[in-house]
Amino acid sequence: MPEKNRIRVVTTLVDMDGDEMTRIMWQMVKEKLLFPYLDLPLEYYDLHVKHRDETDDRVTIDAAEAIKKYGVGVKCATITPTADRMREYNLKQDWKSPNGTIRAILDGTVFRTPILVKNIRPAVLSWKKPITVGRHAYGDIYSGAEMRIEKPGKVELVYTPGGGGEPLRQTVHDFTGAGVVQGIHNTDASISSFARACFTLAWDRKIDLWFSVKDTISKTYDAHFRAVFDREYEQHWKDKFAGTGLTYFFTLIDDAVARLMKTEGGFLWALRNYDGDVMSDMVAAASGSLAMMTSVLVSPHGWYEFEAAHGTVQRHYYRHLKGEETSTNSMALIFAWTGALRKRGELDKTPDVAAFADSLEKSAIETVEAGIMTGDLLAVAEKAPGNRKVSTEAFIDAIAANLARKMA
Ligand code: NAP
Ligand code: MG
Secondary structure, eight states: OOGGGSEEOOSOEEEEEOOHHHHHHHHHIIIIIITTTEEOOEEEEEOOHHHHHHTTTHHHHHHHHHHHHHSEEEEOOOOOOOHHHHHHHTOSSOOOOHHHHHHHHHOOEEEEEEOOOTTSOOSSTTOOBOOEEEEEOSSGGGGOEEEEEOSSEEEEEEEOOTTOSOOEEEEEEEESSOEEEEEOOOOHHHHHHHHHHHHHHHHHHTOEEEEOOOTTTOTTHHHHHHHHHHHHIIIIIHHHHTTTTOOEEEOOHHHHHHHHTTSOBOEEEEEOHHHHHHHHHHHHHHHSOGGGEEEEEEOTTSOEEEEESSOOOHHHHHHHHTTOOOOOOOHHHHHHHHHHHHHHHHHHTOHHHHHHHHHHHHHHHHHHHTTEEOHHHHTTSOOOTTOEEOOHHHHHHHHHHHHHHHHO
């Protein structure tokens, strides 16, 4: 497309590059699908594991700060260093997960939505529309305290008031033998911002909100989550939702799971940290492939970070390094970009940018529906004579050709 006809993105987008196979695809997506059509101001942060190491992970913090400044960022998958990775890349330290660092700075809730295509039937046959899982990304067992109890003895919960006063005590268990014990927490501030993020996303996408916990058993902890959601609804959303057909639906988690198997989908399911961790993987697996799952971090302050839910696809990268052809799926990475562009268009009030995001998504979906797909999809797609497995690059090229027709 000639320079002057390119669609102008008004505000800078924060571009966070990553590692391995996704880094290779990141470059291709930008070169082949975005730059030809967009006048796109990017602020580039290289989160390659080696660059994080060289900057003592400063680059990750800078990237998160840039999202605060501009509002929207898009992130490639990154290696979370482990002992193996430290040896592989000769790292100074096992730096924290970039996602964890960014989440800690932006605060917020992670929403995961599968990308549905006609020729990949979800394992749950009634699902017609995507189910978005909203996972509370703070507290509970992810910052819990645990103890192995070796011998008989009493374990208590003790709360010592900060300003002095009598401690509150409650017996957890009187052990007569060995066992295990766990203490978890959450805060009103975090639960409230979780609730607000969920209602905001449901409102943005015009989908119903389901929320479920086990408040029949956990009459203080889970019941408090429910009370916070109920209050958020009553105070800020009930009137807004009225007349739009949107609903807020609380139900016990067991009931939600049972109902899930019979619904059409098309709603947001908000869950506590562990429930969301587990259920988002179940929804992803039931929807086809990990590479068909998008993810967005929505901060209560109005910042957004879009990414693919999968990792760096290390095994494919090693094959690529050996010179073998790969067939790695770039759908979720492409949808990270379209999600970010659509949000940018919405915030900047530039509908042509959002329309471009729609066209690109359509081009990608139609490519798969035409039978041109990567290996992961071919394995789960309905059998059809036109189906063929293509390489990582050929898949992106096919989407590019489709997009070119639409943009002509
Ligand atoms: P992964 O990268 O998600 O890949 C796991 C397997 O899933 C792959 O080996 C591949 O299966 C399949 N897969 C995932 N994405 C695919 C795609 N786009 N196209 C085709 N197949 C795909 O997880 P991992 O191998 O456990 O982790 C690798 C690295 O990613 C780790 O260093 C981890 O720290 C990092 N990670 C980063 C993030 C993030 O940045 N958000 C998230 C998770 C993991 P087959 O090999 O069977 O084809
Ligand atoms: Mg999980």
